[in-house]
Amino acid sequence: MEFLYASEVLVNGLMAGVMYSLVALGFVLIYKASGVFNYAQGVMALFAAMTLVGIMEGRVPFAHMINAAFGVHVENFGWTVPGLLAILLTALVMVGLAIAIEKLVLKHLVGQEPIILFMATIGLAWFLEGLGDVMWGADVKVLDVGLPQGISETVETVTNNWLGYGFFIDRLDIWAAVIAAVLVAALVGFSQYTKQGRAMRAVADDHQAALSVGISLQFIWIMVWSIAGFVALVAGIMWGTKSGVQFSLSLIALKALPVLMLGGFTSIPGAIVGGLIIGMGEKLFEYFVGPMVGGATENWFAYVLALIFLVFRPQGLFGERIIERV
Amino acid sequence: MQDGYTTPDGRQIGPVLLDLKNITLRFGGVEAIKNISFDIREGEIRAIIGPNGAGKSSMLNVISGFYVPQEGEIWFKGHRRGPMKPYEVARLGLARTFQNIALFDGMSVLDNIMTGRMNMMKASLFSQALWWGKAEREETANREQVEKIIDFLEIQNIRKTPVGRLPYGLKKRVELARALAAEPRILLLDEPMAGMNVEEKEDMCRFILDVNDEFGTTIALIEHDMGVVMDLSDRVVVMDYGRKIGDGTPDEVRNNPEVISAYLGVAHE
Numbered sequence: 001m002e003f004l005y006a007s008e009v010l011v012n013g014l015m016a017g018v019m020y021s022l023v024a025l026g027f028v029l030i031y032k033a034s035g036v037f038n039y040a041q042g043v044m045a046l047f048a049a050m051t052l053v054g055i056m057e058g059r060v061p062f063a064h065m066i067n068a069a070f071g072v073h074v075e076n077f078g079w080t081v082p083g084l085l086a087i088l089l090t091a092l093v094m095v096g097l098a099i100a101i102e103k104l105v106l107k108h109l110v111g112q113e114p115i116i117l118f119m120a121t122i123g124l125a126w127f128l129e130g131l132g133d134v135m136w137g138a139d140v141k142v143l144d145v146g147l148p149q150g151i152s153e154t155v156e157t158v159t160n161n162w163l164g165y166g167f168f169i170d171r172l173d174i175w176a177a178v179i180a181a182v183l184v185a186a187l188v189g190f191s192q193y194t195k196q197g198r199a200m201r202a203v204a205d206d207h208q209a210a211l212s213v214g215i216s217l218q219f220i221w222i223m224v225w226s227i228a229g230f231v232a233l234v235a236g237i238m239w240g241t242k243s244g245v246q247f248s249l250s251l252i253a254l255k256a257l258p259v260l261m262l263g264g265f266t267s268i269p270g271a272i273v274g275g276l277i278i279g280m281g282e283k284l285f286e287y288f289v290g291p292m293v294g295g296a297t298e299n300w301f302a303y304v305l306a307l308i309f310l311v312f313r314p315q316g317l318f319g320e321r322i323i324e325r326v
Numbered sequence: 327m328q329d330g331y332t333t334p335d336g337r338q339i340g341p342v343l344l345d346l347k348n349i350t351l352r353f354g355g356v357e358a359i360k361n362i363s364f365d366i367r368e369g370e371i372r373a374i375i376g377p378n379g380a381g382k383s384s385m386l387n388v389i390s391g392f393y394v395p396q397e398g399e400i401w402f403k404g405h406r407r408g409p410m411k412p413y414e415v416a417r418l419g420l421a422r423t424f425q426n427i428a429l430f431d432g433m434s435v436l437d438n439i440m441t442g443r444m445n446m447m448k449a450s451l452f453s454q455a456l457w458w459g460k461a462e463r464e465e466t467a468n469r470e471q472v473e474k475i476i477d478f479l480e481i482q483n484i485r486k487t488p489v490g491r492l493p494y495g496l497k498k499r500v501e502l503a504r505a506l507a508a509e510p511r512i513l514l515l516d517e518p519m520a521g522m523n524v525e526e527k528e529d530m531c532r533f534i535l536d537v538n539d540e541f542g543t544t545i546a547l548i549e550h551d552m553g554v555v556m557d558l559s560d561r562v563v564v565m566d567y568g569r570k571i572g573d574g575t576p577d578e579v580r581n582n583p584e585v586i587s588a589y590l591g592v593a594h595e
Contacts, residue, residue, distance in 0.1 A: 195447045202430050202441050209428035212390065213508065214416035214445045 004165040009287045010280055015173035017279020018180045019242075022235040023256040024263065024271040025184070026228045031265045032204045033224040034106075036117040040125035042253020044094075044229060047132045049236030049245045051093050053143050054136040056086040061135045083145035087233070094229030095222075102222045110217070111207075129250060138247075143240035147175055176238045183234060184272055187227070191268070200224060204266075258306035264319025273317060278302045330367060333560050340368030342401075343544055344389065344512060349398035351384055358384040359395065360568040366512060371538050371545045373555045376565035377588060382548045383425060385565065386516050389546070390422045391415035403511075417445050421510035423501045425517045425548075431490035435481060435500050436472065438489055442507030443468045472507055478540070479503050479533060495526040499533070506537065513537070515547040519554055531558055552589065556580065564588070 023045060030038040038044075054061065058077040067073055081089070105120055148171040155174075160166040191197035202210045203220045210217065239249055255278075263274025282301045290297045309316065330339045344366040351359040358381045366372045374382050387393040389400070391412040400407045402418065410418075421442065430438050447464050476482055479499050484492060489500060498518065505513055518534065519527045531554065537543050549555045555562060556576040564572035564579055566588040572579045579585055 195444060198437065198441060199444060201433060201437075205430035205432050206428050208392075208424065209430060210441075211392070211412040212416055212422050212424070212428065213441045213504065214413045215441075216411070216413045 004163055006284070006287060008165075008167045008169075009283045011167065011169060012173070013280035013283030014276055015169065015177060015279070016283065017276040018173070018177045018272075019235070019238055019275075020252075020255050020259045020278055021272045021275025022176070022180055022183075022231065022238060023252055024259040024275055025180075025187070025268065026231040026235065027253075027256055027260055028263075028265060028268055028271045029187070029224055029228045029231065032268075033200050034117075034221060035114055035204070036121060037114070037265075038228065039118065039121040039253075040128055041228065041232060041256070042250040043125045043128045043132075044097075044232035045236040045239065045252070046245070046247070046250040047097075047128050047236075048090055048094055048229065048233035049143060049240035049249060050132045050136045050141065052086055052090045052145070052233070052237065053141040053240070053245055055089050056081050056083065056143075056145070059136060064137065065134065087145065087237070090233055091230055094233055095226045098222050098225035098229050101225055102218060106221055107218065125250075129247070141240075141245040143237065143245050145237060145241065147172055147237070147241055149241065172238070172242060179234060179238070180272070183231065184268060187268055196220075196223065255302060258302040260316070261306040261309050262316055264316030267316070267318035270316055270318030278305065281305060330369075333370075337369065337539075337560075339370045339560065342366070343368045343403060344546075345399075345401040346389070347399040347401065349385075349388060349395045349400070351381075351388055351393055351395045357568055359388065361397075362563075362565070362568075362570045363398075364563045364570065364573055366544060366546050367561075368544055369538070369542055370560040371534070371547070371558060373559035373562045374546065374548045374565060375550060375552065375555050375562055378550065379567075380565040381568040382550075382565055383516060386422070386514055386546070386548055389415075389512075390420055390514055416508070419508070419511035420514060421505035421508040421512075422514035423498070423505050423516055423518060425520060427494075427497050427501055429489045429497060429501055429504070432488065434486050434488055435492075435503075436476075436485045438500055439472050439475065439503045439507045440468065442504040443472065445508070471509075475503050475506050478536070479506075495522055495529075498522070498526075498530065502530075502533065502537075506541075506543075509541075510543065512544045512546060515545065517548055517550070519549060519551060527554065534558060 023042065026041045026044065027038060030036055030041070053059075058079045058081060060066065060074045060077060063075055101124065105124065106117075109117055109120060150171060151168050152171045152174060155169045156166040191200055199210070199215045200220055200223070202213070202215055203217060207217060210220075235252075236245075236249065239252055243249070259271060259274040259278050261274075262277055263270030263272070282298050285301045286295070286297045329341050332338055342365045346365065347363050349359055349362050350357065362385070374385055376382050384393060388395050391410045391414065394409050402420075407415075407418075416422075430441065433441075446468060476485060479502065481496065481499055481503065484496060484500075489497060492500065502515070502518065505515075515534070519530050522530065534545060534547070535558065538545055547555075547559070556579075559576060561574060562572070562576055562579045563570060564582070564585045566584075571588055572582040572585045574582075
């Protein structure tokens with residue numbers, strides 16, 4: 001029984017890990033293609049989730065500002081948009097955002113040091129957070145695009161029949177795992193087997209060489225930021241459905257950091273495996289060691305693990321070997 | 327001379343393909359290129375030589391669109407070329423290599439060369455993802471072409487090797503392969519022999535001549551090693567301190583007093 005309970009903890013940990021991986025994935029994409037560590041990835045997830053809720057509920061964007069400026073009182077358009085269509089529209093908004101970021105920020109910082117670009121993404125994070133609040137209001141929003149939630153009874157019954165112990169697993173977590181798997185397969189396929197994917201890898205490797213074979217950096221950057229925006233949207237839907245759309249959503253980005261240190265900043269599979277290890281390790285550590293140290297280990301376990309990795313394997317599990325030539 | 331000429335070894339050189347008129351390039355107050363004009367004809371091997379810091383690489387960067395000159399006109403195939411981004415120039419059919427090698431280190435040799443054919447692939451993203459219809463035919467056709475180039479440059483045995491692991495001489499050859507894969511109208515080589523040993527230099531010379539001979543590719547190359555250039559090229563532009571001090575066949579250039587003084591120094595009274 002003890003063993004079965006531990007396995008349940010393990011499975012739940014893996015599921016939580018998938019959610020971390022989803023966020024980490026967005027980081028890896030942008031880092032691979034432009035060498036930029038995008039601090040705003042978490043806020044992008046929040047912004048995407050806010051926009052999705054706003055569109056679904058038919059809220060008027062910038063309602064506060066419009067009301068204040070014109071002395072009117074508008075809140076809603078008075079319609080609701082079905083989930084799938086709203087997701088599509090939000091994806092378009094994220095593409096628009098990618099184009100705006102390229103035109104207004106990245107274009108002017110070509111050839112700058114990575115630290116400068118990093119600072120720019122911090123600015124972007126604050127700006128987006130404010131923009132989200134101004135557009136859709138700062139209240140905690142409920143997101144329901146129709147994903148199943150709650151404990152899966154099927155899993156509980158099946159495991160009960162087989163093992164004599166019912167596993168409690170959230171249906172949302174199962175869906176998140178399936179969606180993440182599809183997303184990763186699609187991304188890997190895209191980057192390995194399509195012309196645009198090859199161009200993306202080329203840009204990641206060497207800007208000058210990419211230009212010399214006729215690749216437009218601008219186009220690739222817009223494409224990559226759009227894809228990262230889409231991944232942020234998926235992460236936003238999952239996390240938003242789970243815990244409501246609110247400011248703390250953007251902080252999940254912090255959990256993605258240890259995931260990246262483990263998996264390596266440049267590897268898509270690394271982001272997945274890193275997320276799974278962190279999710280699993282976190283839950284198991286809490287279960288086995290937590291009681292001995294007074295609990296709440298989930299808050300720091302991931303960071304300590306990342307620290308250990310930084311010391312012994314700074315490139316992460318799947319990152320490119322760092323070779324210093326002298 | 328209007329419609330070409332015949333080289334001493336009997337090759338027929340065609341009309342002007344690229345014409346540079348009164349090009350001036352400044353970096354702040356420094357004039358890297360001072361009012362230079364010359365042309366490149368269809369099918370010829372054209373060299374730009376000069377001592378270090380003469381502005382040769384700047385000239386090549388102007389041709390390939392990496393630098394935009396402040397003054398002057400560039401005519402390609404009889405049309406004036408407006409200011410263009412490097413990737414647009416590449417799509418026009420000007421492929422180049424770099425002095426300090428710009429390859430995609432993380433990719434295999436094969437993938438690197440395939441990027442050279444990027445602009446010949448037109449299939450939609452959807453059919454590419456499913457490896458279906460047009461995409462499949464396209465990829466196969468492009469692979470065949472790439473394999474031909476790989477054979478030609480004798481790099482079959484390193485096809486799958488990540489480029490980052492190759493020695494310098496081979497990297498240079500892969501870079502040439504990638505440029506060739508684009509089937510360029512003009513191939514621009516920035517010091518293709520720099521940093522090579524004698525044997526590698528001889529190989530590279532042979533490849534350049536073979537490319538010109540076999541595919542009829544027009545080649546413009548930069549080199550500061552006089553000896554190599556004289557054997558290789560049909561016509562030579564000589565630069566010094568951003569100015570053009572000589573232009574003509576290797577023999578004409580070799581006997582040009584200004585060129586001799588730039589290379590050997592002049593005895594001042």
